[in-house]
Amino acid sequence: MEESNQIRKESEPTKLIELAAELKEKIKSEERVMELPGHLKQKFIHEILAMLRSMESSSANTTALQAAIESWRRQTLKEAKRIIRGEIKNSTILPEEAGIVENALSSHWSVLLEEIGLWLPVEIVHKVHDEKPDDEPDYDLETLPGKRPPPECHAELHTDYDGSAVKWGLTHHQESAYDCCMSCLNQAKNAKPGQKKCNIWVYCPSETGCYSPDIYEHKNQECWLKFSETPKLNFKDTYPESYRATHPRAPIVVPWVSGVVST
Incomplete structure:
Protein backbone atom coordinates (compact mmCIF):
# COMPACT_ATOMS: atom_id res chain seq x y z
CA MET A 1 0.00 0.00 0.00
CA GLU A 2 2.81 2.44 0.92
CA GLU A 3 4.68 1.60 -2.27
CA SER A 4 1.50 2.11 -4.33
CA ASN A 5 0.88 5.52 -2.71
CA GLN A 6 4.49 6.50 -3.37
CA ILE A 7 4.22 5.55 -7.05
CA ARG A 8 0.96 7.48 -7.38
CA LYS A 9 2.47 10.62 -5.79
CA GLU A 10 5.52 10.45 -8.04
CA SER A 11 3.32 10.12 -11.14
CA GLU A 12 1.25 13.21 -10.31
CA PRO A 13 1.89 16.24 -12.58
CA THR A 14 2.93 18.35 -9.58
CA LYS A 15 4.43 21.12 -11.71
CA LEU A 16 1.23 21.43 -13.73
CA ILE A 17 -0.86 21.47 -10.55
CA GLU A 18 1.33 24.23 -9.08
CA LEU A 19 1.06 26.30 -12.28
CA ALA A 20 -2.72 25.85 -12.33
CA ALA A 21 -2.96 26.95 -8.69
CA GLU A 22 -0.81 30.01 -9.42
CA LEU A 23 -2.93 30.90 -12.45
CA LYS A 24 -6.14 30.49 -10.44
CA GLU A 25 -4.81 32.76 -7.70
CA LYS A 26 -3.70 35.32 -10.29
CA ILE A 27 -7.16 35.37 -11.86
CA LYS A 28 -8.78 35.82 -8.44
CA SER A 29 -6.36 38.65 -7.70
CA GLU A 30 -7.20 40.40 -10.98
CA GLU A 31 -10.91 39.99 -10.31
CA ARG A 32 -10.48 41.58 -6.88
CA VAL A 33 -8.65 44.51 -8.48
CA MET A 34 -11.38 45.00 -11.10
CA GLU A 35 -14.28 44.61 -8.67
CA LEU A 36 -15.86 47.87 -7.59
CA PRO A 37 -16.20 48.08 -3.80
CA GLY A 38 -19.77 47.81 -2.55
CA HIS A 39 -19.88 51.28 -1.00
CA LEU A 40 -18.72 52.87 -4.26
CA LYS A 41 -21.27 50.93 -6.27
CA GLN A 42 -24.02 52.11 -3.91
CA LYS A 43 -22.68 55.67 -4.14
CA PHE A 44 -22.85 55.56 -7.93
CA ILE A 45 -26.36 54.08 -7.88
CA HIS A 46 -27.59 56.84 -5.55
CA GLU A 47 -25.99 59.52 -7.75
CA ILE A 48 -27.62 58.11 -10.88
CA LEU A 49 -30.98 57.85 -9.12
CA ALA A 50 -30.75 61.45 -7.94
CA MET A 51 -29.90 62.55 -11.47
CA LEU A 52 -32.85 60.65 -12.95
CA ARG A 53 -35.22 62.13 -10.36
CA SER A 54 -33.99 65.63 -11.18
CA MET A 55 -34.81 64.96 -14.84
CA GLU A 56 -38.37 63.94 -13.95
CA SER A 57 -37.58 60.59 -15.53
CA SER A 58 -41.22 59.55 -15.71
CA SER A 59 -41.65 61.91 -18.67
CA ALA A 60 -38.11 61.84 -20.06
CA ASN A 61 -37.47 59.52 -23.00
CA THR A 62 -34.88 56.79 -22.86
CA THR A 63 -32.45 58.65 -25.12
CA ALA A 64 -32.32 61.57 -22.70
CA LEU A 65 -31.81 59.19 -19.77
CA GLN A 66 -28.93 57.39 -21.49
CA ALA A 67 -27.32 60.70 -22.51
CA ALA A 68 -27.48 61.92 -18.91
CA ILE A 69 -25.95 58.70 -17.59
CA GLU A 70 -23.13 58.89 -20.15
CA SER A 71 -22.46 62.49 -19.09
CA TRP A 72 -22.28 61.34 -15.46
CA ARG A 73 -19.84 58.56 -16.42
CA ARG A 74 -17.50 60.98 -18.19
CA GLN A 75 -17.51 63.47 -15.32
CA THR A 76 -16.85 60.75 -12.71
CA LEU A 77 -14.13 59.20 -14.89
CA LYS A 78 -12.49 62.61 -15.30
CA GLU A 79 -12.57 63.10 -11.52
CA ALA A 80 -10.94 59.68 -10.95
CA LYS A 81 -8.15 60.49 -13.42
CA ARG A 82 -7.47 63.83 -11.72
CA ILE A 83 -7.26 62.06 -8.36
CA ILE A 84 -4.71 59.63 -9.81
CA ARG A 85 -2.62 62.56 -11.09
CA GLY A 86 -2.82 64.20 -7.67
CA GLU A 87 -4.80 67.21 -8.91
CA ILE A 88 -7.69 66.63 -6.47
CA LYS A 89 -7.23 66.10 -2.75
CA ASN A 90 -10.78 66.39 -1.39
CA SER A 91 -13.08 63.87 -3.03
CA THR A 92 -15.57 61.20 -1.99
CA ILE A 93 -13.41 58.80 -4.03
CA LEU A 94 -10.34 57.74 -2.06
CA PRO A 95 -6.94 57.93 -3.84
CA ASN A 103 -11.07 50.82 -14.68
CA ALA A 104 -14.77 50.21 -13.89
CA LEU A 105 -15.98 53.30 -15.77
CA SER A 106 -13.83 52.70 -18.84
CA SER A 107 -12.82 49.09 -19.53
CA HIS A 108 -15.69 47.51 -17.57
CA TRP A 109 -18.41 50.14 -17.98
CA SER A 110 -20.77 47.74 -19.80
CA VAL A 111 -20.43 45.19 -16.98
CA LEU A 112 -21.23 47.85 -14.37
CA LEU A 113 -24.24 48.98 -16.42
CA GLU A 114 -25.59 45.45 -16.50
CA GLU A 115 -25.19 45.15 -12.72
CA ILE A 116 -27.06 48.41 -12.23
CA GLY A 117 -29.76 47.32 -14.67
CA LEU A 118 -28.93 49.43 -17.71
CA TRP A 119 -28.19 48.16 -21.19
CA LEU A 120 -26.95 50.32 -24.05
CA PRO A 121 -27.69 48.85 -27.47
CA VAL A 122 -25.19 49.81 -30.13
CA GLU A 123 -26.09 52.97 -32.03
CA ILE A 124 -26.34 52.55 -35.79
CA VAL A 125 -23.83 54.86 -37.49
CA HIS A 126 -23.61 55.26 -41.23
CA LYS A 127 -19.86 55.53 -41.78
CA VAL A 128 -19.83 57.29 -45.14
CA HIS A 129 -21.68 60.47 -44.23
CA ASP A 130 -22.66 59.62 -40.65
CA GLU A 131 -26.28 60.28 -41.48
CA LYS A 132 -29.34 58.17 -42.09
CA PRO A 133 -30.55 57.39 -45.62
CA ASP A 134 -33.45 59.50 -46.84
CA ASP A 135 -35.78 56.50 -46.88
CA GLU A 136 -34.94 55.38 -43.31
CA PRO A 137 -37.36 56.35 -40.49
CA ASP A 138 -36.15 58.69 -37.76
CA TYR A 139 -35.69 56.19 -34.93
CA ASP A 140 -34.61 56.83 -31.39
CA LEU A 141 -30.81 56.82 -30.88
CA GLU A 142 -31.08 53.58 -28.93
CA THR A 143 -31.29 50.59 -31.20
CA LEU A 144 -32.01 46.95 -30.55
CA PRO A 145 -30.04 43.99 -31.89
CA GLY A 146 -31.56 42.47 -34.99
CA LYS A 147 -34.15 43.81 -37.38
CA ARG A 148 -36.16 46.85 -36.32
CA PRO A 149 -39.68 45.92 -35.12
CA PRO A 150 -42.31 47.33 -37.53
CA PRO A 151 -44.72 50.10 -36.46
CA GLU A 152 -47.52 47.66 -35.63
CA CYS A 153 -45.31 46.22 -32.86
CA HIS A 154 -45.29 49.55 -30.99
CA ALA A 155 -41.93 48.65 -29.44
CA GLU A 156 -41.17 50.51 -26.22
CA LEU A 157 -37.69 50.41 -24.71
CA HIS A 158 -37.28 49.82 -20.96
CA THR A 159 -40.92 48.82 -20.62
CA ASP A 160 -42.74 45.88 -19.05
CA TYR A 161 -46.44 45.25 -19.74
CA GLY A 169 -41.15 33.08 -21.90
CA LEU A 170 -38.91 30.78 -19.85
CA THR A 171 -39.14 28.19 -22.60
CA HIS A 172 -39.78 30.55 -25.53
CA HIS A 173 -36.65 32.36 -26.73
CA GLN A 174 -36.31 34.52 -29.83
CA GLU A 175 -33.24 36.03 -31.51
CA SER A 176 -34.46 39.63 -31.32
CA ALA A 177 -37.31 41.93 -30.31
CA TYR A 178 -38.44 41.83 -33.94
CA ASP A 179 -38.72 38.03 -33.84
CA CYS A 180 -40.57 38.20 -30.52
CA CYS A 181 -43.13 40.62 -31.91
CA MET A 182 -43.53 38.52 -35.07
CA SER A 183 -44.14 35.50 -32.85
CA CYS A 184 -46.93 37.41 -31.10
CA LEU A 185 -48.52 38.48 -34.40
CA ASN A 186 -48.31 34.94 -35.79
CA GLN A 187 -49.88 33.45 -32.65
CA ALA A 188 -52.77 35.91 -32.83
CA LYS A 189 -53.24 35.16 -36.53
CA ASN A 190 -53.26 31.38 -36.08
CA ALA A 191 -55.07 31.13 -32.73
CA LYS A 192 -57.86 28.58 -32.57
CA PRO A 193 -61.46 29.60 -31.74
CA GLY A 194 -61.77 30.37 -28.04
CA GLN A 195 -57.99 30.61 -27.61
CA LYS A 196 -56.49 33.84 -26.26
CA LYS A 197 -54.78 35.90 -28.95
CA CYS A 198 -51.46 37.56 -28.17
CA ASN A 199 -51.65 41.34 -28.10
CA ILE A 200 -48.63 42.00 -25.82
CA TRP A 201 -45.04 40.90 -26.29
CA VAL A 202 -42.27 41.31 -23.72
CA TYR A 203 -38.63 40.64 -24.63
CA CYS A 204 -35.34 40.52 -22.69
CA PRO A 205 -32.47 42.07 -24.73
CA SER A 206 -29.93 42.16 -21.88
CA GLU A 207 -27.06 39.67 -22.20
CA THR A 208 -27.01 39.13 -18.44
CA GLY A 209 -30.77 38.57 -18.17
CA CYS A 210 -33.66 40.73 -16.99
CA TYR A 211 -34.91 41.42 -13.49
CA SER A 212 -38.38 40.35 -12.40
CA PRO A 213 -39.80 40.12 -8.85
CA ASP A 214 -40.86 36.48 -9.32
CA ILE A 215 -38.86 33.39 -8.33
CA TYR A 216 -37.50 32.68 -11.82
CA GLU A 217 -34.18 33.61 -13.39
CA HIS A 218 -35.03 35.47 -16.60
CA LYS A 219 -32.40 35.12 -19.29
CA ASN A 220 -31.39 36.92 -22.47
CA GLN A 221 -33.78 36.44 -25.44
CA GLU A 222 -36.78 35.43 -23.32
CA CYS A 223 -39.95 36.25 -25.25
CA TRP A 224 -43.24 36.41 -23.37
CA ALA A 245 -36.50 50.01 -1.22
CA THR A 246 -38.61 46.86 -0.80
CA HIS A 247 -36.97 44.96 -3.68
CA PRO A 248 -33.19 45.43 -3.23
CA ARG A 249 -32.41 43.19 -6.23
CA ALA A 250 -34.23 45.53 -8.60
CA PRO A 251 -31.95 47.55 -10.91
CA ILE A 252 -32.44 51.24 -11.62
CA VAL A 253 -33.73 50.93 -15.16
CA VAL A 254 -36.35 48.50 -16.46
CA PRO A 255 -34.39 46.07 -18.69
CA TRP A 256 -37.34 44.71 -20.73
CA VAL A 257 -38.59 45.78 -24.16
CA SER A 258 -42.26 45.32 -24.95
CA GLY A 259 -45.20 46.52 -26.93
CA VAL A 260 -48.95 46.29 -27.43
CA VAL A 261 -49.47 45.12 -31.01
CA SER A 262 -52.00 46.30 -33.56
CA THR A 263 -54.05 43.27 -34.59
Whole structure:
Protein backbone atom coordinates (compact mmCIF):
# COMPACT_ATOMS: atom_id res chain seq x y z
CA MET A 1 0.00 0.00 0.00
CA GLU A 2 2.81 2.44 0.92
CA GLU A 3 4.68 1.60 -2.27
CA SER A 4 1.50 2.11 -4.33
CA ASN A 5 0.88 5.52 -2.71
CA GLN A 6 4.49 6.50 -3.37
CA ILE A 7 4.22 5.55 -7.05
CA ARG A 8 0.96 7.48 -7.38
CA LYS A 9 2.47 10.62 -5.79
CA GLU A 10 5.52 10.45 -8.04
CA SER A 11 3.32 10.12 -11.14
CA GLU A 12 1.25 13.21 -10.31
CA PRO A 13 1.89 16.24 -12.58
CA THR A 14 2.93 18.35 -9.58
CA LYS A 15 4.43 21.12 -11.71
CA LEU A 16 1.23 21.43 -13.73
CA ILE A 17 -0.86 21.47 -10.55
CA GLU A 18 1.33 24.23 -9.08
CA LEU A 19 1.06 26.30 -12.28
CA ALA A 20 -2.72 25.85 -12.33
CA ALA A 21 -2.96 26.95 -8.69
CA GLU A 22 -0.81 30.01 -9.42
CA LEU A 23 -2.93 30.90 -12.45
CA LYS A 24 -6.14 30.49 -10.44
CA GLU A 25 -4.81 32.76 -7.70
CA LYS A 26 -3.70 35.32 -10.29
CA ILE A 27 -7.16 35.37 -11.86
CA LYS A 28 -8.78 35.82 -8.44
CA SER A 29 -6.36 38.65 -7.70
CA GLU A 30 -7.20 40.40 -10.98
CA GLU A 31 -10.91 39.99 -10.31
CA ARG A 32 -10.48 41.58 -6.88
CA VAL A 33 -8.65 44.51 -8.48
CA MET A 34 -11.38 45.00 -11.10
CA GLU A 35 -14.28 44.61 -8.67
CA LEU A 36 -15.86 47.87 -7.59
CA PRO A 37 -16.20 48.08 -3.80
CA GLY A 38 -19.77 47.81 -2.55
CA HIS A 39 -19.88 51.28 -1.00
CA LEU A 40 -18.72 52.87 -4.26
CA LYS A 41 -21.27 50.93 -6.27
CA GLN A 42 -24.02 52.11 -3.91
CA LYS A 43 -22.68 55.67 -4.14
CA PHE A 44 -22.85 55.56 -7.93
CA ILE A 45 -26.36 54.08 -7.88
CA HIS A 46 -27.59 56.84 -5.55
CA GLU A 47 -25.99 59.52 -7.75
CA ILE A 48 -27.62 58.11 -10.88
CA LEU A 49 -30.98 57.85 -9.12
CA ALA A 50 -30.75 61.45 -7.94
CA MET A 51 -29.90 62.55 -11.47
CA LEU A 52 -32.85 60.65 -12.95
CA ARG A 53 -35.22 62.13 -10.36
CA SER A 54 -33.99 65.63 -11.18
CA MET A 55 -34.81 64.96 -14.84
CA GLU A 56 -38.37 63.94 -13.95
CA SER A 57 -37.58 60.59 -15.53
CA SER A 58 -41.22 59.55 -15.71
CA SER A 59 -41.65 61.91 -18.67
CA ALA A 60 -38.11 61.84 -20.06
CA ASN A 61 -37.47 59.52 -23.00
CA THR A 62 -34.88 56.79 -22.86
CA THR A 63 -32.45 58.65 -25.12
CA ALA A 64 -32.32 61.57 -22.70
CA LEU A 65 -31.81 59.19 -19.77
CA GLN A 66 -28.93 57.39 -21.49
CA ALA A 67 -27.32 60.70 -22.51
CA ALA A 68 -27.48 61.92 -18.91
CA ILE A 69 -25.95 58.70 -17.59
CA GLU A 70 -23.13 58.89 -20.15
CA SER A 71 -22.46 62.49 -19.09
CA TRP A 72 -22.28 61.34 -15.46
CA ARG A 73 -19.84 58.56 -16.42
CA ARG A 74 -17.50 60.98 -18.19
CA GLN A 75 -17.51 63.47 -15.32
CA THR A 76 -16.85 60.75 -12.71
CA LEU A 77 -14.13 59.20 -14.89
CA LYS A 78 -12.49 62.61 -15.30
CA GLU A 79 -12.57 63.10 -11.52
CA ALA A 80 -10.94 59.68 -10.95
CA LYS A 81 -8.15 60.49 -13.42
CA ARG A 82 -7.47 63.83 -11.72
CA ILE A 83 -7.26 62.06 -8.36
CA ILE A 84 -4.71 59.63 -9.81
CA ARG A 85 -2.62 62.56 -11.09
CA GLY A 86 -2.82 64.20 -7.67
CA GLU A 87 -4.80 67.21 -8.91
CA ILE A 88 -7.69 66.63 -6.47
CA LYS A 89 -7.23 66.10 -2.75
CA ASN A 90 -10.78 66.39 -1.39
CA SER A 91 -13.08 63.87 -3.03
CA THR A 92 -15.57 61.20 -1.99
CA ILE A 93 -13.41 58.80 -4.03
CA LEU A 94 -10.34 57.74 -2.06
CA PRO A 95 -6.94 57.93 -3.84
CA GLU A 96 -6.41 54.19 -3.44
CA GLU A 97 -9.80 53.54 -5.09
CA ALA A 98 -9.39 55.96 -8.00
CA GLY A 99 -7.67 53.37 -10.19
CA ILE A 100 -10.48 50.85 -9.63
CA VAL A 101 -13.08 53.51 -10.44
CA GLU A 102 -11.24 54.47 -13.64
CA ASN A 103 -11.07 50.82 -14.68
CA ALA A 104 -14.77 50.21 -13.89
CA LEU A 105 -15.98 53.30 -15.77
CA SER A 106 -13.83 52.70 -18.84
CA SER A 107 -12.82 49.09 -19.53
CA HIS A 108 -15.69 47.51 -17.57
CA TRP A 109 -18.41 50.14 -17.98
CA SER A 110 -20.77 47.74 -19.80
CA VAL A 111 -20.43 45.19 -16.98
CA LEU A 112 -21.23 47.85 -14.37
CA LEU A 113 -24.24 48.98 -16.42
CA GLU A 114 -25.59 45.45 -16.50
CA GLU A 115 -25.19 45.15 -12.72
CA ILE A 116 -27.06 48.41 -12.23
CA GLY A 117 -29.76 47.32 -14.67
CA LEU A 118 -28.93 49.43 -17.71
CA TRP A 119 -28.19 48.16 -21.19
CA LEU A 120 -26.95 50.32 -24.05
CA PRO A 121 -27.69 48.85 -27.47
CA VAL A 122 -25.19 49.81 -30.13
CA GLU A 123 -26.09 52.97 -32.03
CA ILE A 124 -26.34 52.55 -35.79
CA VAL A 125 -23.83 54.86 -37.49
CA HIS A 126 -23.61 55.26 -41.23
CA LYS A 127 -19.86 55.53 -41.78
CA VAL A 128 -19.83 57.29 -45.14
CA HIS A 129 -21.68 60.47 -44.23
CA ASP A 130 -22.66 59.62 -40.65
CA GLU A 131 -26.28 60.28 -41.48
CA LYS A 132 -29.34 58.17 -42.09
CA PRO A 133 -30.55 57.39 -45.62
CA ASP A 134 -33.45 59.50 -46.84
CA ASP A 135 -35.78 56.50 -46.88
CA GLU A 136 -34.94 55.38 -43.31
CA PRO A 137 -37.36 56.35 -40.49
CA ASP A 138 -36.15 58.69 -37.76
CA TYR A 139 -35.69 56.19 -34.93
CA ASP A 140 -34.61 56.83 -31.39
CA LEU A 141 -30.81 56.82 -30.88
CA GLU A 142 -31.08 53.58 -28.93
CA THR A 143 -31.29 50.59 -31.20
CA LEU A 144 -32.01 46.95 -30.55
CA PRO A 145 -30.04 43.99 -31.89
CA GLY A 146 -31.56 42.47 -34.99
CA LYS A 147 -34.15 43.81 -37.38
CA ARG A 148 -36.16 46.85 -36.32
CA PRO A 149 -39.68 45.92 -35.12
CA PRO A 150 -42.31 47.33 -37.53
CA PRO A 151 -44.72 50.10 -36.46
CA GLU A 152 -47.52 47.66 -35.63
CA CYS A 153 -45.31 46.22 -32.86
CA HIS A 154 -45.29 49.55 -30.99
CA ALA A 155 -41.93 48.65 -29.44
CA GLU A 156 -41.17 50.51 -26.22
CA LEU A 157 -37.69 50.41 -24.71
CA HIS A 158 -37.28 49.82 -20.96
CA THR A 159 -40.92 48.82 -20.62
CA ASP A 160 -42.74 45.88 -19.05
CA TYR A 161 -46.44 45.25 -19.74
CA ASP A 162 -48.71 43.04 -17.62
CA GLY A 163 -51.02 40.37 -19.00
CA SER A 164 -51.98 36.69 -18.98
CA ALA A 165 -49.27 34.48 -20.48
CA VAL A 166 -50.19 33.06 -23.88
CA LYS A 167 -46.69 31.65 -24.32
CA TRP A 168 -44.34 31.05 -21.38
CA GLY A 169 -41.15 33.08 -21.90
CA LEU A 170 -38.91 30.78 -19.85
CA THR A 171 -39.14 28.19 -22.60
CA HIS A 172 -39.78 30.55 -25.53
CA HIS A 173 -36.65 32.36 -26.73
CA GLN A 174 -36.31 34.52 -29.83
CA GLU A 175 -33.24 36.03 -31.51
CA SER A 176 -34.46 39.63 -31.32
CA ALA A 177 -37.31 41.93 -30.31
CA TYR A 178 -38.44 41.83 -33.94
CA ASP A 179 -38.72 38.03 -33.84
CA CYS A 180 -40.57 38.20 -30.52
CA CYS A 181 -43.13 40.62 -31.91
CA MET A 182 -43.53 38.52 -35.07
CA SER A 183 -44.14 35.50 -32.85
CA CYS A 184 -46.93 37.41 -31.10
CA LEU A 185 -48.52 38.48 -34.40
CA ASN A 186 -48.31 34.94 -35.79
CA GLN A 187 -49.88 33.45 -32.65
CA ALA A 188 -52.77 35.91 -32.83
CA LYS A 189 -53.24 35.16 -36.53
CA ASN A 190 -53.26 31.38 -36.08
CA ALA A 191 -55.07 31.13 -32.73
CA LYS A 192 -57.86 28.58 -32.57
CA PRO A 193 -61.46 29.60 -31.74
CA GLY A 194 -61.77 30.37 -28.04
CA GLN A 195 -57.99 30.61 -27.61
CA LYS A 196 -56.49 33.84 -26.26
CA LYS A 197 -54.78 35.90 -28.95
CA CYS A 198 -51.46 37.56 -28.17
CA ASN A 199 -51.65 41.34 -28.10
CA ILE A 200 -48.63 42.00 -25.82
CA TRP A 201 -45.04 40.90 -26.29
CA VAL A 202 -42.27 41.31 -23.72
CA TYR A 203 -38.63 40.64 -24.63
CA CYS A 204 -35.34 40.52 -22.69
CA PRO A 205 -32.47 42.07 -24.73
CA SER A 206 -29.93 42.16 -21.88
CA GLU A 207 -27.06 39.67 -22.20
CA THR A 208 -27.01 39.13 -18.44
CA GLY A 209 -30.77 38.57 -18.17
CA CYS A 210 -33.66 40.73 -16.99
CA TYR A 211 -34.91 41.42 -13.49
CA SER A 212 -38.38 40.35 -12.40
CA PRO A 213 -39.80 40.12 -8.85
CA ASP A 214 -40.86 36.48 -9.32
CA ILE A 215 -38.86 33.39 -8.33
CA TYR A 216 -37.50 32.68 -11.82
CA GLU A 217 -34.18 33.61 -13.39
CA HIS A 218 -35.03 35.47 -16.60
CA LYS A 219 -32.40 35.12 -19.29
CA ASN A 220 -31.39 36.92 -22.47
CA GLN A 221 -33.78 36.44 -25.44
CA GLU A 222 -36.78 35.43 -23.32
CA CYS A 223 -39.95 36.25 -25.25
CA TRP A 224 -43.24 36.41 -23.37
CA LEU A 225 -46.47 36.46 -25.32
CA LYS A 226 -49.37 37.88 -23.33
CA PHE A 227 -53.01 38.85 -23.60
CA SER A 228 -54.98 41.56 -21.84
CA GLU A 229 -58.25 43.23 -22.77
CA THR A 230 -56.95 46.43 -21.20
CA PRO A 231 -53.12 46.35 -21.33
CA LYS A 232 -51.49 47.93 -18.29
CA LEU A 233 -47.90 48.82 -17.54
CA ASN A 234 -45.99 46.98 -14.87
CA PHE A 235 -43.04 49.38 -15.07
CA LYS A 236 -41.76 52.04 -17.45
CA ASP A 237 -38.22 53.50 -17.81
CA THR A 238 -37.11 53.22 -14.16
CA TYR A 239 -38.20 51.30 -11.09
CA PRO A 240 -39.55 53.75 -8.46
CA GLU A 241 -37.30 54.32 -5.47
CA SER A 242 -40.09 53.13 -3.16
CA TYR A 243 -40.20 49.84 -5.09
CA ARG A 244 -36.42 49.43 -4.97
CA ALA A 245 -36.50 50.01 -1.22
CA THR A 246 -38.61 46.86 -0.80
CA HIS A 247 -36.97 44.96 -3.68
CA PRO A 248 -33.19 45.43 -3.23
CA ARG A 249 -32.41 43.19 -6.23
CA ALA A 250 -34.23 45.53 -8.60
CA PRO A 251 -31.95 47.55 -10.91
CA ILE A 252 -32.44 51.24 -11.62
CA VAL A 253 -33.73 50.93 -15.16
CA VAL A 254 -36.35 48.50 -16.46
CA PRO A 255 -34.39 46.07 -18.69
CA TRP A 256 -37.34 44.71 -20.73
CA VAL A 257 -38.59 45.78 -24.16
CA SER A 258 -42.26 45.32 -24.95
CA GLY A 259 -45.20 46.52 -26.93
CA VAL A 260 -48.95 46.29 -27.43
CA VAL A 261 -49.47 45.12 -31.01
CA SER A 262 -52.00 46.30 -33.56
CA THR A 263 -54.05 43.27 -34.59
